[in-house]
Amino acid sequence: GAQYEYLIVETKGEKNNVGLIQLNRPKALNALCAGLMGELGQVLDDLESDPNIGCIVLTGSGKAFAAGADIKEMEKKEFSDVYSSNFLNNWTRLADTRKPVIAAVNGFALGGGCEVAMMCDIIYASEQAQFGQPEILLGTIPGAGGTQRLTAAIGKSKTMELVLTGNKMSAQDAEKAGLVSKVFPRDQLVDEAIKTAEKIAGLSSIIVAMAKEAVSASFETTLREGLHFEKRLFHQTFATKDQKEGMNAFVEKREAKFTDS
Ligand code: CAA
Secondary structure, eight states: OOSSSSEEEEEEESSSSSSEEEEEOOOGGGOOOHHHHHHHHHHHHHHOTTOOEEEEEEOTTTTTOOOOBBBHHHHOOHHHHHHHHHTTTTHHHHHTTTTOOEEESSSSETTHHHHHHHHSSEEEEEEEEEOOGGGGGTTOOSSSHHHHHHHHOOOOOHHHHHHHHHHHHEEHHHHHTTTTTTOOOOHHHHHHHHHHHHHHHHHOOOHHHHHHHHHHHTTTTTTHHHHHHHHHHHHHHSSSSSHHHHHHHTTTTOOOOOOOO
16 A cells, blocks of 8 residues: 555454554654645545445544644744635545544544544544643634534533633543543554444445435534435435345344445
8 A cells, every 4th residue: 555654554344444544643743734634635535435445543643643733834824824825724625524434532632633533423532532722822723623613512611611721621521521422441442443433334335425424414504404405315315225225134134235335
């Protein structure tokens, strides 16, 4: 496979149907420099076009998932630079991924690191993980979805507290608040994420994509629009062979054999 400067990319699972991306810039606590985010975009393109991959796991290294956008790279930028280049706009590549992505947050997920985790579909955390939006301490504000996705995940009061103080939130509190779905001991985190990813990758990829699209719509539309969209996709599942197979297998008390069609 391709070699990357800032990432380690592997396939995992008994059927090699899980793509594991590890952020690998531990000396800078996986600060999300332009080079790293460029490579992440390339890997996502590759994994999305690989029909053997049904789910992706994104994790960090050392004591960090990612400690945010690269402050050393940003320090000298002027308004005209960031506005003209639409700085960070390419980060939406991760949020636009059609295959499900599980974030396995092993340590610090701060600023852009927390935002990257929130662009994923499921967040698992290790007991040592810490979440936060400390941009205010640097004289700036979250710029990759923090004010919007965190509010959707944990509500206004908790988001305001994090965004206005820059304080960190523990994995345990993040789970209680609903940001994180499960917390694991550190040495089990990535294996557990891969296990869940394998389960998803073993299902119908076409129905999985529709389910992700429907849930994702709830963050972007009104309830009425979202319910309409869900109903249309639900009806469309009946145009697939996998719906026939899934329901027939249930009735015949056997395991479904999905063909992604
Ligand atoms: N950018 C660039 N370098 C970073 C970095 C970042 N976001 N975070 C850590 N590093 C570097 C440090 O500069 C240090 O490098 P040197 O060894 O060359 O000095 C190295 O990583 C190790 O970091 P520390 O020595 O600070 O490690 P620590 O254990 O004492 O502290 C920490 C850990 C609390 C996470 C601390 O590193 C920290 O506060 N980092 C910055 C967190 C932050 O503010 N993130 C938000 C960035 S802005 C943003 O993300 C905007 C957005 O919305 C997209």
